[in-house]
Amino acid sequence: MVFPLASHLGTNYCPTDEELPEIKALLIQPALRLKRVDDEIAVLQKAIDKLADERESLTTYLDGYNALLSPVRRLPLDVIQEIFLACTPTHRNCVMSALEAPVLLGRICSSWRSIALSTPRLWARLHVVEPGPPSFGSINPILVETTGSKSAAKAAQRLDQVKAWLGRSGQCPLSISLHSQSEGFISSPSFLQELISFSRRWQHVDFTLSPGTLNSISHLTEMDVPLLESVKLSHHYHSLSATLQLEHFRIFRAPRFSSFRLVGNNFVGRDIEAMPLRWNQLTVLEMTGSTWQSSVTSGIALRILRQCPELRICQLSVNDNELDLDGHAPGPIVELRSLLTFRLQSHVMESSLVGLLDRLSLPELRYFSLHASGAHGPLSLAEIFARWAQLERLEISGNTFSKSSLLDSIRNLPDTLKHLAIHDALQASSSPLDDDVLALLTEVSAPCPALETLLLNYCTNISDEALLLFITARMSSESKANLTCVRVTFQRSITLDILPSLQPFVSRGLDLSITHIPILVHEVESSPWQGLSDNALPDPWSPYFSQF
Incomplete structure (x- = not known):
């Protein structure tokens, strides 16, 4: 069929006066047909709408009756409550948010809300964030006053929510964490005072507050906290207006008390020994902070550990800046037969560090982490590692060792070791962590035959070729090792792309991550990278061990 003027359709062509009647005549029949089609569609649409x-x-009828047949309706109340409890976080306390249980469970239906509100165990764990003070960056006094009023109203509202939450917990033991946003300020005592009213049901508490506010719980005695098992106290590093009076904290004498964590350096080392703790029943002890500010010396650490025969987890920040005769002098061996995890941050000379570890007997140790920022000289832990026959996880800073001492220490690692992490310092061009270390782990009779995970952070002196040889040897069919995870961060540009060669191992299940972070060298006068966030390198001592 020939369509007149069809070549002009879809163009900007303007018809002539003679062509206009012709075009109008062409549209008569299609317009009539279009109307008939619309009428037919209307009839059919009416039938469809009726259906x-x-x-x-x-559907409404069926859904209503099918809902009565839902298996959930037949579940016993105690089963539903257990399901609700399984919905709550297991690694931390619950937060006051409708995005997660238990608050979220009350938003589903009235029945679930009733069940949630009548299940005390759902409300026995709580994380509270105390609202921070108003910003003082504005010079407008009206704006400051308005912001302060809003902050006070928000704090009052949240305090009411805390009361309502804990009021639903019945008589259950409580796990509570309170975090103040008032860094550099005195925390408000209102939230802590409200929590103190529930102290007889405290089981686990974690307070991050200013030292002055933390001291307000020193009036509590062991009779006020009969269920208390663990305490974690943290304070802001900039809150220097007061120190923790730990020797007055009588809650540490609670009959079930077994876990003590202290984060921060506003304390005096000798006062730690004076704390009224039940040292002999502690299973968890952590005293951490900036090592160069810590008042815990090697001698203090040994005297404390000597009183804790039941320890299973220990983390210490030790500083021997001053002469510590007890820490350097020979003494009896401290035996910790139950210790499984030992994390040590130290700012000491190598002789003090070796002396400290040499006087510890840890026959069941499974995980050891060492960050010795102040060690100098050929630190060697070969003899110590050889004694830890059950060690499975090791995390160390490579710049703590000399080349020979690092190799000796690795050679003496027990055959049980499965996870090894070595961190280098930023821009450590003289680091002992180089190809020889990987070559040692690549040999036929290499140390750590059971190695599963290798983490190398900020390598400068390890080549891509050495890493390729290590992975290939460890993943070969002749190897008895079970290498499952390799994560390496190079502090340099890539020289050889080894990923294609390693792809077969990745296909077999190897968790592989290789990252190259070149050092950016800037001109003195200007740099095209200046001011960009990706110019900053990540913290080499981020919690890498959490990947184990």
Whole structure:
């Protein structure tokens, strides 16, 4: 069929006066046909709408009765409560948010809300964030006053929510964490005072507050906290207006007390020994902070550990800046037969560090982490590692060792070791962590035959070729090792792309991550990278061990 003027359709062509009647005549029949089609569609649409209404009515009828047959309706109340409890976080306390249980469970239906509100165990764990003070960056006094009023109203509202939450917990033991946003300020005592009213049901508490506010719980005695098992006290590093009076904290004498964590350096080392703790029943002890500010010396650490025969987890920040005769002098061996995890941050000379570890007997140790920022000289832990026959996880800073001492220490690692992490310092061009270390782990009779995970952070002196040889040897069919994870961060540009060669191992299940972070060298006068966030390198001592 020939369509007149078809070549002009879809263009900007303007018809002539003679062509206009012709075009209008062409449109008469199609317009009539279009009207008939629209009429037919209307009839059919009416029939479809009628069927759709009937379908909706039938669906509503069926859904209503099928809901009565739902298996959830037949679950016993105690089973539903256990399901609700399984919905709450297991690694931390619950937060006051409708995005997660238990608050979220009350938003589903009235029945679930009733069950949630009547299940005390759902409300026995709580994380509270105390609202921070108003910003003082503005010079407008009206704006400051308005912001302060809003902050006070928010704090009052949140305090009411805390009361309501804990009021639903019945008589259950409580796990509570309170975090103040008032860094550099005195924390408000209102939230802590409200929590103190529930002290007889405290089981686990974690307070991050200013030292002055933390001292307000020193009036509590062991009779006020009969269920208390663990305490974690943290304070802001910039809150220097007061120190923790730990020797006055009588809650540490609670009959079930077994876990003590202290984060921060506003304390005096000798006062730690004076704390009224039940040292002999502690299973967890952590005293951490900036090592160069810590008042815990090697001698203090040994005297404390000597009183803790039941320890299973220990983390210490030790500083021997001053002469510590007890820490350097020979003494009896401290035996910790139950210790499984030992994390040590130290700012000491190598002789003090070796002396400290040499006087510890840890026959069941499984995980050891060492960050010795102040060690100098050929630190060697070969003899110590050889004694830890059950060690499975090791995390160390490579710049703590000399080349020979690092190799000796690795050679003496027990055959049980499965996870090894070595961190280098930023821009450590003289680091002992180089190809020889990987070559040692690549040999036929290499140390750590059971190695599963290798983490190398900020390598400068390890080549891509050495890493390729290590992974290939460890993943070969002749190797008895079970290498499952390799994560390496190079502090340099890539020289050889080894990923294609390693792809077969990745296909077999190897968790592989290789990252190259070149050092950016800037001109003195200007740099095209200046001011960019990706110019900053990540912290080499981020919690890498959490990947174990």
